[in-house]
Amino acid sequence: MISSLSILASALLAASSAAAHPSRFAKRGTGVIQCPVVFSGLVPADATVADFDTASTSPFNTGFVRGSESFSEILLLPGVTPSSRFDNDSTQALEVTINDQSIFQTQNGFRRVGLQFKDDSNEGGQGAVGVRTLHWSVKQDPTKPLNLTHEYLNVWHEAADFSANQFNFEMGTIIGTSGADKDNFKILNRQNTEVFSVPVDEAAWQNFAITLDFDKNTIQIFYSAGDEPLASVTDVLTNDNSGGGQYQIGMLKKPTGTDDVVNSGFQETGIDEGQIYGGLFLEDSADGCISL
Secondary structure, eight states: OOOHHHHHHHHHHHHHHHHHOHHHHSOOOOOOOOSOEEEEOOEETTOOGGGGGSTTTOSBOSSSSOSSSOHHHHEEOOOOSSOOTTOOTTEEOEEEEEETTOOOTTOTTOEEEEEOBTTOOTTTOGGGSSEEEEEEEEEEOTTSOOOTTSEEEEEEEEOTTSSOEEEEEEEEOOTTSOOTTTTEEEEEOTTOOEEEEEEOOSSSOEEEEEEEETTTTEEEEEEEETTOOOEEOSOOEEOOOOSOOEEEEEEEEOOBSOSOTTTOSBOOSSOEEEEEEEEEEEEEOGGGOOOO
16 A cells, blocks of 8 residues: 555655646647748747847847847746647747837837847748738736736738838727727737737737738738637738738837827836747748648
């Protein structure tokens, strides 16, 4: 007969092992990437924050988009469980944070930190040709909540001449609105018309995908919560996808109280905010291929 002390010892050993190797015991996402990957922002399970400062080890551009702080000072590896839908034992989540020093170049109105796929070219790149589907999952960090009285631009595709975005993924109070839907994620087309909205879930992963057809100038949105398969939540909609450009992923917090949001306006002090990302990749959706 096994003694109670033996059972206790076994339980303590299992708990210790789980703490040391959380990925072995964590529920992983069940999503499968089914299409050719054009750009990958999936973070290796053994990555450290220092890896994001070095071009050979980071999946992102190490020079952009940030202020004076290095990426290792502003990105976190939160080790959240369960993982996002398209993460597995070989990958992990990444958290983008902003603070009072998150001022990119001379954009003093914004607090901004962003990720760009390191192989994504602003002009003539492979991200803005044919049919492409951008995947990302987001999760909220209760210790670094966002101030939703501000407008946040989280994911977007910016034209090469910086004059417009082919789409915006936003949260918070969009400038010029009443803020009645500030607790919703919102996806806007190039004309800044809302095409999809869903409440922010404070606990679960939320999964998004946007298919851009650069030949036919269309956009389509896919969504799911938790580990559920993605499903189409819009029709195939007309959208102006011209102008090339790059994908931007992270946080751009706009100021309040100004018409010149880039250069001026109000930002409170003591900012300590974060957005957790997982399952980040761009796939080739030629012939209708989309990972759900």
